[in-house]
Amino acid sequence: MSNLYNVSASPHTRSRVTTTSIMQDVAIALIPASIFGIFNFGINALLIILTSIVTSVLTEYVYEKAMKKPLTTGDYSAVVTGLLLALNLSxxxxxxxxxxxxxxxxxVVKMLYGGIGQNFMNPALAARCFLLISFAGRMNNFQISAITNNDSAPNFLQYLNKGVIAIDGVSGATPLAAIRAGESVDLMNLFIGRTAGTIGETSVAAILIGAAYLLLKKVITWRIPVMYLASFSxxxxxxxxxxLDxxxxxxxxxxxxxxxxxFFMATDxxxxxxxxxxxxVYGIIxxxxxxxxxxxxxSPEGVSFAIIFCNLLVPLVEKVTLPNMFGKEAKANE
Structure with a gap:
């Protein structure tokens, strides 16, 4: 009897991967884009990032305290939501x-639907779309990169004359607005991030560094981002x-x-x-x-609305793509 083993309740195989570790990895992966955004746009970017993160964490804490629910602010999901929202703001x-x-x-998007894992659309993008609809003028007022060189000034003046940008002296045409206007764009400036745009979207290089980290840590797979970019192309x-221009x-x-x-929101x-x-299938759609x-x-943009629209299609996509089970259901008399 001394050789008997104690068997615990299932699951017997456990993973070290937790919600907290995943959210921490996502936050770490967003650091390059955040740092570049602050360097690119200055102290305003830092204040927006801090305000968004603190408000997200406090909102979750206050709601769970008021509803007498277990506190989940320590899993970093609210931090990631606040950071993603900030990076999507001018x-x-x-x-x-x-x-x-x-x-x-x-x-509205997360806690009222049951908390993390129960939300039916990405909270940060849903909030951005809500802000775009409610405060379109402020949300579409994009600041010119602080490190834009003087050689590009004539281009911004051209867009100003065309009425593409605001006249407050600090906002500029985004690359997509330039493309829609029939102009060519400087691809190297786009890759580095010397353009107008939201805090976290301007530097492709910084975003790819973070994406590489997530892929190496196996937090995300290549399927959604690669199929997304390929089908869009x-x-x-x-x-x-x-x-093929x-x-x-x-x-x-x-x-x-x-x-x-x-890389950061479609893969939620x-x-x-x-x-x-x-x-x-999801990436192609x-x-x-x-x-x-x-x-x-x-609008020349469309990523936020496309992702939250496709979030609504996920149950249908899963229904169509679920693998067939082995075997078959037995009849009652068998």
Whole structure:
């Protein structure tokens, strides 16, 4: 009897990967884009990031305290939501914008639907879309990069004359607005991040560094981002009217929030399919929807609306792509 083993309750195989470790990895991966955003746009970017993160954490804490629920602020999910929201905002917005957006993201999109894992769309992107609809003027006022060289000033003056940018002296045309206006863009500036845009979307290099970290840590897989970018590229070549024009194609890939969305928001565990086939189908739909919004929509951007729209399609994608079970159900008389 002394050789008997004690068997604990299932599961018997446990992973060291937890919600906290995943959220910490995502936060670490967003550090390069955050640092560049602060360097690019100055102290305003830092204040917006801090305000958004603090408001997100406080909102979750207050709600769970008021509802007498277990506290989950230590899992870093609220931190990631606040950081992602901030990186999707212009550095020129007033500080009450990230406050309103963070409260909406945590309270309305996340907590009222049951907390982490129960939300049906990405909280940060849902909040950004809410802010875009509610405060369009402030949300579309993009600050010119603080490190933009003087040689590019004539281009911004041209957009000012065309009415593409605001006249407050600190905002500028985004690369996507330039492309839509029929202009070419400097691809190296796009890659480095010397352009107008939101705090975290301008530097493709910084975003790819963070994406590489997530891939190496196996927090995300290649399927969703690669299929997203590939299907979007094919859509542009077929319907963009420019064929294989590299400036047009790469400008769309590097411009706006596509890279940030593809690697950091489309891959959100709660709002993306769980199967490998589902990842591929989901990525293809994302690319098509983003292409539709960008080429035929009123705004030159479209990533945020495309992702939250496709979040709603995830149950259908999973239903279609779930693998068949082995065997069959036995009849009652067998």
């Amino acid at each position: 550095a020129s917005v007033p500080l009450w914008i990230p406050v309103v957006g963070s409260i909406f993201a945590i309270l 094919v859509f542009l070549m077929l319907f963009g009217g420019k064929g 590299p400036n047009f194609l790469i400008g769309h890939l590097f411009g706006g929030g596509l890279m940030l969305g593809a 565990y709660s709002t993306s399919p769980i199967t490998a086939k589902g990842h591929i 994302l690319g098509i929807m983003t292409g539709l919004f960008r080429l035929f929509g009123a």
